[in-house]
Amino acid sequence: MLPEDLRNHFLTWQCRIRQIAMREQEGRPGQGMRPRVLDANGEQLSAGIIVLLVREDSFESTEFLKFQVQKYNDPQDVYKKALIFLQSTHYHRAAEFSDEMTGLFSKGSELVQRMMSGGNVTLEFAQFSQTYQVPCNTRLLPPEEAAYEATLWHNRVFNPNIGSDIEIVGFQPDWDAAAGLMDGSAKAAS
Template sequence: MEATDLRDNFLGWQCRVRQIAMREDGGRPMPGMRPHLSLTSDGNFSDEITVLLVRRDPVRDASQFRHMVLKTQDPAARYESAVQFLSATYYQRPREFSDELTGLFQPSMLLARALLARGDCVLDFRQFSASYRLPCAVRRLG
């Protein structure tokens, strides 16, 4: 399978997994959104980490999420608004998403420091009958 085909298949699968999570489980991360991570080539994988998909052009999304936050002070209402937004058509066009995944880590975490020092890792995704083992480059955002 060519790299572009793998990317397109993976992003389509990720969008479907995330759409199911939003529509059927209130946005809680499903196993396919939480890959196991390896820093070594020996096949030893850590606990799961949660990764996010980002659209290629996130400006409109940022504006929409900002509106949700400013609309109410109630955290439950904000969460419900976000889940409703993500449940609708957000994940229906996988080609609108970047092939870069984002993970959030505490700066003091050993794993975060190890990822940055090493500069690469392997992410092992599994859910339903699908699995993807992807070599990834690592960089700090911002």
């Protein structure tokens, strides 16, 4: 499979499983949104982390979620309003999303240190008989970056206790390497 085709297929799949999670699981992350994390040597760093997809132009959705979190005192009200938004057309167009996924972690987390030490990890996704091995370059997002804000406010919808002692990691896929892994797996299976 060509890298660009793999990228598009993966993003479409990710949007679909997120639609299902929002509509049928009340926003709880499905298995395909919680990839296993491996270091460059194939050693497991985590059995599963939650990653988000962020829109290329995330300003409106971030502002909506931020407004909901700041407007309502009751976390259930925030959750209900945000879930209606995320259930609607938010995940309908995969082309509107960046392929860089993000994850929110506690500041000083050993996992973050280990993911950042090599500069890259492989995320293994699986759900509905679909699997992907996606090598990614890792980076810490600065607080002023739009993807940082989008990740922070999305997470606060589901966990209002998130403070400012966090780090947000960006996972930028290497689609050429991912396509190579997929082609290698297909040849090994035949």
